[in-house]
Amino acid sequence: MPQFLGFAKTVMKNLFSKPVTTSYPAEPKVYPERSRGHVEINIADCIMCGMCMRSCPPGAIEVKRNENTWSINRFDCVQCGYCVEKCPKKCLSIVPGYQTPDSKKYVDTVTKPVVEQPAAAKPAAAPAAKPAATAKSADAETKAVAEAAKPVAAETKPAAEAAPKAAE
Amino acid sequence: MQEIQKDIYKIEMVELLPVIMEKKNDMWRLVQICCAFVDGNYEITYSFATGYEISNYRLVVAKDEPVPSISRVYKSAILYENEMRELFGLDVEYIKVDYHDKLYRINEETPFLKKEEK
Amino acid sequence: MPKRSIVPFGPQHPVLPEPVHLDLVMEDEKVIEAIPSIGYVHRGLESLVQKKDFNEMVYVTERICGICSFMHGMGYCSAVEQIMDVQVPRRAEYLRTIWAEMSRLHSHLLWLGLLADAFGFEALFMQSWRLREKILDMFEISTGGRVIFSVNKIGGVLKDMPADMLSSFVSILNDMERDLRETTQIFMDDYTVKSRLVGVGILTEEDAIRRGAVGPMMRASGIEVDMRKTGYAAYNDLDFQIITSKDCDSFARCQVRIGEIFQSIELIRQAVAKIPDTEISVPVKGFPKGEAYVRFEQPRGEAFYYVRANGSKFLDRMRVRTPTFANLPALSQILQGCQYGDVPLLILTIDPCISCTER
Numbered sequence: 001m002p003q004f005l006g007f008a009k010t011v012m013k014n015l016f017s018k019p020v021t022t023s024y025p026a027e028p029k030v031y032p033e034r035s036r037g038h039v040e041i042n043i044a045d046c047i048m049c050g051m052c053m054r055s056c057p058p059g060a061i062e063v064k065r066n067e068n069t070w071s072i073n074r075f076d077c078v079q080c081g082y083c084v085e086k087c088p089k090k091c092l093s094i095v096p097g098y099q100t101p102d103s104k105k106y107v108d109t110v111t112k113p114v115v116e117q118p119a120a121a122k123p124a125a126a127p128a129a130k131p132a133a134t135a136k137s138a139d140a141e142t143k144a145v146a147e148a149a150k151p152v153a154a155e156t157k158p159a160a161e162a163a164p165k166a167a168e
Numbered sequence: 169m170q171e172i173q174k175d176i177y178k179i180e181m182v183e184l185l186p187v188i189m190e191k192k193n194d195m196w197r198l199v200q201i202c203c204a205f206v207d208g209n210y211e212i213t214y215s216f217a218t219g220y221e222i223s224n225y226r227l228v229v230a231k232d233e234p235v236p237s238i239s240r241v242y243k244s245a246i247l248y249e250n251e252m253r254e255l256f257g258l259d260v261e262y263i264k265v266d267y268h269d270k271l272y273r274i275n276e277e278t279p280f281l282k283k284e285e286k
Numbered sequence: 287m288p289k290r291s292i293v294p295f296g297p298q299h300p301v302l303p304e305p306v307h308l309d310l311v312m313e314d315e316k317v318i319e320a321i322p323s324i325g326y327v328h329r330g331l332e333s334l335v336q337k338k339d340f341n342e343m344v345y346v347t348e349r350i351c352g353i354c355s356f357m358h359g360m361g362y363c364s365a366v367e368q369i370m371d372v373q374v375p376r377r378a379e380y381l382r383t384i385w386a387e388m389s390r391l392h393s394h395l396l397w398l399g400l401l402a403d404a405f406g407f408e409a410l411f412m413q414s415w416r417l418r419e420k421i422l423d424m425f426e427i428s429t430g431g432r433v434i435f436s437v438n439k440i441g442g443v444l445k446d447m448p449a450d451m452l453s454s455f456v457s458i459l460n461d462m463e464r465d466l467r468e469t470t471q472i473f474m475d476d477y478t479v480k481s482r483l484v485g486v487g488i489l490t491e492e493d494a495i496r497r498g499a500v501g502p503m504m505r506a507s508g509i510e511v512d513m514r515k516t517g518y519a520a521y522n523d524l525d526f527q528i529i530t531s532k533d534c535d536s537f538a539r540c541q542v543r544i545g546e547i548f549q550s551i552e553l554i555r556q557a558v559a560k561i562p563d564t565e566i567s568v569p570v571k572g573f574p575k576g577e578a579y580v581r582f583e584q585p586r587g588e589a590f591y592y593v594r595a596n597g598s599k600f601l602d603r604m605r606v607r608t609p610t611f612a613n614l615p616a617l618s619q620i621l622q623g624c625q626y627g628d629v630p631l632l633i634l635t636i637d638p639c640i641s642c643t644e645r
Binding site: 176197199205206220243246255265267 | 321323324325326328330332333336492494495496497498499511513515516577579581588590592594602603605607611612614615616644
C-alpha cells in the first residue's frame with residue numbers, strides 16, 4: 001500500500017501545481033545571455049583577414065577582400081563559435097536569436113565601408129540587424145552614399161568632424 | 169615483443185595468437201581493435217584491459233598480407249574486424265560472423281584509404 | 287527440433303529513436319540468437335581528420351553524439367593535449383568535470399524516461415523528461431547551447447562559470463534531488479516496473495568480460511570498474527564510490543544508473559565547493575606529433591579515443607570506440623533465450639546510442 005500513497009502524492013501535486021510547460025506563443029521564450037543564436041559582425045572593425053573563413057568548420061563564411069564584403073550562409077552555420085574565437089580584431093560575436101526557417105537558403109552579405117568615404121554598410125537581411133547608430137552621423141552618411149539602407153557602424157571620426165561644422 | 173610507448177607493445181604475426189590466448193585465459197576484456205594505414209602498411213592495435221590496466225599490442229602488416237581473425241577467441245571482435253575490413257580493406261581471414269562488407273551500408277569501397285593509397 | 291524462423295527487428299521500431307537492425311532467430315516465442323547489424327546512418331566522421339584541421343575537429347567530435355557531445359569533445363581534446371604535452375589549468379578541468387557530470391545526469395534521466403516508455407509507463411516517462419529539462423536549461427545558461435555546447439578547446443575551455451552561476455546551479459540541483467528521489471522511488475519499488483525488469487536479460491560477470499561490456503552494463507554485472515577512478519580531469523580530487531550491483535539483470539542496470547544520478551549531483555556539489563580560481567585555458571602553439579590514447583567514462587560506459595598525429599595540421603588517424611559499439615556483443619548475449627516481448631526492453635537496457643556507434 002505505501003507505494004500507492006507515494007504516487008497519490010505525486011498525482012495531487014500535479015493536479016494543483018501550475019504546469020511545467022510555458023504557454024509558448026503567448027509568452028515568448030527568453031533566451032539566456034550566452035545563447036548561441038547567430039553570428040554577428042561589427043564590420044567597421046573588420047580587417048578582411050579571412051581567418052573566420054578559413055577556420056569555419058562547415059565553410060559557411062566567405063570573405064571577399066577585393067569587394068570588401070563579408071558574407072555568411074546562416075543555414076550552413078553550426079553556431080560553434082570558432083570564428084568568434086579566431087577573429088584577431090574580435091569584431092565577430094555570437095548573439096541570441098536563432099535563424100528563422102525558410103524555404104530557400106540564402107547568403108547574408110555585409111559590405112565594409114570604404115575608408116575615404118564616410119562609413120556606410122549594406123546590412124543584410126539579418127534576423128536581428130544591429131540597430132542603427134546615432135542618428136546624427138547616420139544622416140551625414142546617407143547623403144554620401146545614396147543607396148545605404150541602414151548604416152551599421154558609426155565611425156567617431158566623421159561624427160567629430162560634423163560637430164565643429166555644426167558649430168560654425 | 170618490444171615496448172614502443174607506455175603500454176603499447178609491438179608484436180609479430182607469430183606472437184598474435186599466443187598473446188590473445190594468454191589474455192583470454194587471464195580474463196582480460198577486449199577494449200577495441202584499431203586499424204590505421206601508415207606509410208603503406210596497416211597498423212592494427214589490439215587493446216585489452218582488466219580493471220584499470222590496459223595493454224595495447226600493435227601488429228604491422230603489409231598491404232596485401234592477410235591477418236587471422238581473433239573472433240573465435242573473443243566474440244566481440246566480430247564488429248571490429250568487419251569494420252576494419254570494410255573501411256580499410258584489410259584482409260581479415262575467417263571472421264566468425266562475416267558481414268561481407270555490409271556492416272556499414274555504404275557504397276564506396278574502403279573509404280578510409282586515401283585515393284592514392286588504394 | 288522445433289521449427290526456427292527469423293524475425294527482423296528494426297531499423298524502424300517504436301522503441302528505437304535511431305536505426306539499428308537485429309535478425310532474431312526464433313523458436314516459437316523464444317529468441318535463440320540475435321545478430322545485430324548497424325550502418326544505416328554511417329557518417330565516417332573519423333575520416334574527416336584528413337579534411338579538417340586538428341582544432342576544427344573539436345567541433346566535429348562534439349557532433350558524434352547528441353547526448354554525450356560534451357564528453358566526446360573533452361575526450362578528443364585531452365588526447366591531443368596529451369600528445370602536445372599541454373597542462374590544462376585546474377579550473378578548466380573542474381569546469382569540464384562539472385559539465386561532464388551534468389551530461390551524465392541528463393543522459394541517465396533521458397534513459398530512465400525511454401525505459402519507462404518502453405514498458406508502457408507514460409507518466410513516468412514524462413516525469414523523467416520534465417526533470418531533464420532543467421538540466422538542459424542549465425546547459426543553455428552556462429554554455430549557450432542545449433545539445434551541442436562548443437565550450438571545449440585544445441588547452442582548456444572557452445567559457446567560464448562565475449561563482450553566482452555555480453551556486454545557483456547547486457541550488458537548482460538541490461531542489462531537483464527531492465523530485466528525483468520521488469520519481470526514482472517508483473522505478474525502485476513499483477510492482478509493474480519490477481515485473482518487467484527483475485530477472486530479465488541476465489549478463490553474468492564472465493559473459494560481461496568475454497563480450498567486452500562497458501559502463502553500467504558491466505557494473506550491473508558486479509565488475510567494479512569506472513574510468514573516472516583513473517583520475518582524469520578533476521576526478522582525482524573528488525570523493526566517490528563506484529556503484530555496482532551483483533544481480534546482473536535489467537533491474538540491476540536500472541539501479542546502477544539511478545545510483546549514478548545521485549552520485550553525479552554529489553560530484554557537482556563537491557566540484558563547485560573545491561573549484562580553484564585559475565585561468566580557464568592556456569595558449570597552444572605548434573602542431574601535434576605522436577600518438578596517444580585516452581579512456582574516459584561516458585554515461586553509457588568507457589569510451590576510447592586514439593589520436594595519431596604526424597606534425598602537420600591534419601591528423602593521421604583518429605579512432606573513437608564508443609560505448610555502444612562495445613555493448614552490442616553484450617546485447618546479442620542478453621537477447622539469447624529471452625522472450626520476444628522483452629526484446630525492445632532489453633535493447634534499451636544497454637542504453638543504445640546509435641549515432642555514437644555510426645560515428
